[in-house]
Amino acid sequence: MTRRPTSRDVATRAGVSQSTVSFVFTGKGGISSATRARVLEAAAELHYRPNLAARSMRTRQTGRIAVVLTTQSLLYSAALLEGATVVARDGGFVVELVTVSAEQAERHLRLREVILSGEFEGLLSFVPVAPELTEETRSSTTVVLSLSEFDDRLHATGQLTDAQPLVDMMERLYELGHRHFLHIGGSYDFPSAVARREAYTSTVARLGVQSLGVHEGEWRAEAGYEIVRTLPADVAPFALIAANDHIATGAIRAAAERGWSVPGTMSVTGWDDLPQSAWLVPPLTTVIQDREAFGAYTMRLLIATMRTQTPPARPDDLQRIVWRGSVGAPSVR
Amino acid sequence: MTRRPTSRDVATRAGVSQSTVSFVFTGKGGISSATRARVLEAAAELHYRPNLAARSMRTRQTGRIAVVLTTQSLLYSAALLEGATVVARDGGFVVELVTVSAEQAERHLRLREVILSGEFEGLLSFVPVAPELTEETRSSTTVVLSLSEFDDRLHATGQLTDAQPLVDMMERLYELGHRHFLHIGGSYDFPSAVARREAYTSTVARLGVQSLGVHEGEWRAEAGYEIVRTLPADVAPFALIAANDHIATGAIRAAAERGWSVPGTMSVTGWDDLPQSAWLVPPLTTVIQDREAFGAYTMRLLIATMRTQTPPARPDDLQRIVWRGSVGAPSVR
DNA sequence: CTGAAAGCGCTTACAG
DNA sequence: CTGAAAGCGCTTACAG
16 A cells, blocks of 8 residues: 555656656647657556546536435436436546435535535535525526526426327327326425326316316325325216326326226326336336436536537427326226 | 634633643543633623634544545435444534545545545545555544445445345345246355355246346346346246345336336336336335445444444345335236 | 756654 | 644746
């Protein structure tokens, strides 16, 4: 465990000055290829690597980007994270994962700490960042991109919050003969939950079909279960548009307990394609999101913001519907 | 976007020397409480925070620990990561997540880079670290703790690979009247899959019951589905011991298609308690792993190693069975 | 094309 | 109990 070699050690070995070594590694300054080769060789022999803390101190840049997620969302975000990380790495940044509490106040404090610490040049948040916090940290050197903010500022509700698949699913169900619909949504502090609810109500109006209700289901299976369990026994065959697969799974269970056929009595659609969704009885029609591509895109956007470059083009194939057995024509019991 | 305040700024404002400010923030040196209060006040007014890069350079310590996971394993590791992160933070470390390819050679290169970069004081790997790599990086300042190594060195196969719950479930099924069992395992390059298979076969022998088969199910729902789908129609009521919830879910689907009752004709147990498992029809009996506690434990172990302290005691309540409707007495069709 | 030198913001002996 | 000073390993004007 000897001392790590420094640029000075490399310089001595290569017979050049320390600054020349630095120039070689940063690519700055015109170094002749002969000198350059000598330096690189000496560096390789010593297994030299630049000390990032020293570089960071001198340049006042950390090369770090924080990605913020709650533990819960992390469960669904492996691919998203992967996409973002790869883009960041290609851009010369190191990504640090910051998990925060789902609880508002606690999360606020932690985010504040992360932003003010100065350790990060950029922050990509997949959880809402309170406006006050954005205000308070305006003077920080950390460029913050939060997905909810992002929705507002860039009018980019066309991303993960795009509810178009929900409209497509409802139209398909209409074609199959459905005239009664029910919506169980997520938590309405999520833009995506609101977007899906809006898409539902406007599509109900446009198609001229009947809505049996719109409930806030908080993304939970319990909600799907309870709401379907307590529906009138003589309800007309209907299509449940659930905001995610959890809700849909709970609903299917309730239907099974009531002896209702799926999709005949109740057709149902989810969102997210959880691992077990394709294996439910019946398999669940749902929306697959290309989270990796989305993660990559958001990171590209953050980096472009940090460098004040023009934002990258938005990919338009981030979501697609997988049709499975939980959707079919309505049938009399 | 003004310049960040430094300890010198704080010193000026508090009317002390810069080193006094440093002493206050590191807790070193005997600073009178009056001076201390003045410094802290000035620091608060300026929103001063120590520059970590500068500190790191001076102390030659990075305060960083890398946690290594593959993207795949990340999906199951949210809680694990949370547990580890909290412990690290309490220990004064910052955790950086490093995702690596599941592909061997690529992963090797990346791990090598991470270890040799000198950016991390510790590395906690949930993927195997090749022995050659451990050898090659012996002179690095990064303390490496890999979970596979961990199994060997500390004989700690009693952790996530402990198959005891499987034995308990089989005994309970035996009490309920089951005399026919079937096992669909994971991938046998996972120690946990092997441990579960061994526990199954030895318990079959000990209880003197009949095994309808032992299959390598590669952790996949397809395996559960196919194997149950192709069982003889006149098979005796049996208990399926699936290596995880995916397999169990596929099996339940096959049983439903065959018109078999669960748990009467086929009782079934899984492992992992996936989010939808409690909402299947019937709800799935499974094993809940306290991944958060496990993650916390592994991080404690790493930090103890880094500080050459005695390792922490192993928690013994990392797994527990949740009994749900998929398990019951066998019944004639 | 290359070198000498300043300085990034800290920590920590060393004086006093 | 507090201060002056060296130095961690780099980058980057500034000379030459």
